[in-house]
Amino acid sequence: MKMNELKLVYFSPTGTTRKVIMEAARNIELKSVSFDLTVHKEKKPSLQFRKDDFVLFGVPVYSGRVPETFLEYFDTLKGEDTPCALIATYGCRAYEDALLELKTEVENRGFKVIGAGAFPTEHSIIRSIGLSRPNKEDMKTIAEFGIQLNRRLKQKENFDSINIQVPGNTPYRKYSRTPLYPKTDVSLCTECGACAKLCPSGAISTTDPKKVDKKKCIACTKCVRGCKQKAKYVSNFKMKMAYKKLTKICKSDKAADIFL
Ligand SMILES: Cc1cc2nc3c(=O)[nH]c(=O)nc-3n(C[C@H](O)[C@H](O)[C@H](O)COP(=O)(O)O)c2cc1C
Structure with missing residues (x-):
């Protein structure tokens, strides 16, 4: 199929997911258009995509889930059996149900998932965890993910035979808000x-x-x-508590999981 455009739909409060999605996109030979949903919008933008668009969705994992704020924009999201790929970045703890939730949400709105990846990164709350990730090696892995998606887009006439499975459980992990208010x-x-x-x-x-x-x-x-x-x-005391908790359960040397 001759593809139209690459649409980047992402949420990235501290910029890491954006960096990852851009690196994957750089390796896809289509003109790209960004929908940065990190900028608060009272009026929700229309997110309607064509059958010959390719959409990359990117989110940070929050509490093992897709951030609620990102999903609030999904009321206006609509595909026409539009091929897409999913990117979840996470701070070296775990991504739990995030990819499964994202996959289910986009499939329910007319998208066909042809690839997915979970990429460990610097933790946006405690930055010493996974410090400076994605690093050079990570960027190579992300670029390779983009190359594979590009290959898939070029090779396939239709994507019916692709059946991407991602880890996760239903009911999803209970969404717990992190009480680190500014x-x-x-x-x-x-x-x-x-x-x-x-x-x-x-x-x-x-x-x-x-x-x-x-x-x-x-x-x-x-x-x-x-x-x-x-x-x-954020209060020093709360940051110290978060540091104590997260340094115990996060492993800075986690590797990416790619589903193609
Ligand atoms: C409120 C909050 C919850 C988070 N929950 C998780 C989590 O469940 N697992 C994990 O490994 N990282 C978690 N993180 C870390 C982010 O997923 C990670 O740093 C991500 O790359 C940030 O992306 P961004 O820079 O695009 O905002 C959390 C971060 C925040 C701020």
Whole structure:
């Protein structure tokens, strides 16, 4: 089949998933168009794709699942038996049900999964875990994944015979919110509102950026990293607790799992 365009649909609060998806995309010989769903949108963009598009979906794993904020955009997602591949990045603990959940969600909306990969990365909460991953070796693996997908797109007239199986269980792991809400150092905050604009879940008030809606906050830490005044922070005590817990259960030397 002659393919139209490569569509990149991703969620990436701290930029790692974006890096991974871009590396895979670089090796697919199609013009690409990005749908970065990390930027909070009150009005959901229409995500309708053609039969001859190829879609790469990319998410970070949160609590062994697909981040809720990303799935909120799926109301408008529609394919026409559109081929797609899935990318999950995770901070060297586990990706549990994330790929299965993502696969099920896209299949329910008219997509045909022709490949999937789970890639271990630096942990966005405790960065010493998997520090600087994806590294050079990881990037080679990701590029190879892109090459394989490209080959598959070129070889196949239709994708009916492909049956990708990914690990995971139903019912999915219970989604547990990480309680690492950002605080504001009022002596440093200039109320510029940059954090509110950055927040992918619309949890920070645009009129008073010191106010964070804990029900909406997904603890992605994008505001902490993005505040130029260094006014947004997560309590030291909570970070120490997270460090203790995560360094025990994460293994920085995990390898990618590819399903083709
Ligand atoms: C709230 C939250 C929950 C997370 N849950 C998991 C998890 O269950 N397993 C894991 O290995 N990593 C977990 N991580 C780490 C991220 O999946 C990982 O760092 C990812 O690459 C971040 O992607 P991004 O830079 O595109 O935001 C979590 C990170 C956050 C912020």
